[in-house]
Amino acid sequence: MTDPVAGLAEMARVTKRRGVVAACVWDNAGGAGPLSTLWRAARDLDSKVRDESGAAGAREGHLAELARDAGLTRVESSRLSVQVWFQTFQEWWEPFTLGVGSGGAYVHGLDEPAREALRARLEEVLGPGPFGVSASAWSIRADATDSQRR
Numbered sequence: 001m002t003d004p005v006a007g008l009a010e011m012a013r014v015t016k017r018r019g020v021v022a023a024c025v026w027d028n029a030g031g032a033g034p035l036s037t038l039w040r041a042a043r044d045l046d047s048k049v050r051d052e053s054g055a056a057g058a059r060e061g062h063l064a065e066l067a068r069d070a071g072l073t074r075v076e077s078s079r080l081s082v083q084v085w086f087q088t089f090q091e092w093w094e095p096f097t098l099g100v101g102s103g104g105a106y107v108h109g110l111d112e113p114a115r116e117a118l119r120a121r122l123e124e125v126l127g128p129g130p131f132g133v134s135a136s137a138w139s140i141r142a143d144a145t146d147s148q149r150r
Helices: 003-012 038-047 062-069 089-097 101-109 112-126
Strands: 021-024 073-086 131-141
Touching: 003 021, 003 062, 021 062, 038 101, 038 112, 062 112, 062 131, 073 089, 089 101, 089 112, 089 131
Parallel strands: none
Antiparallel strands: 021 131, 073 131
16 A cells, blocks of 8 residues: 555445454565565565565554554454465466566566566575465554444
């Protein structure tokens, strides 16, 4: 969201009376997002690469802070973790070559030698497979107040 406080406030506004607002954001600032391995390898090859670590809510406690700024009450924060298994490196790599998501947009924008260097670095880090990719997200659960509804 370009304005996460306004976005969370809008979520509260459209929530029914006594409703709950919930949101989560990958822990990109802590290096635990699902694309963290991609971004580390990209920075190994080009220190100027910008990742998603500065995104709103991507660091511990920030999503809860944004929720409180949006007027939500009884904000509960937690961490969610997942692991996804891939049988082969190619299974993991292919979506990036199609331009899927922010990582895919980055990979898709590289010239062929840079893309191949990144692919080789990542395969060196992850191995041929099978392997698991772990990721965590910061989450909040909060109450919308009556004053937020119109």
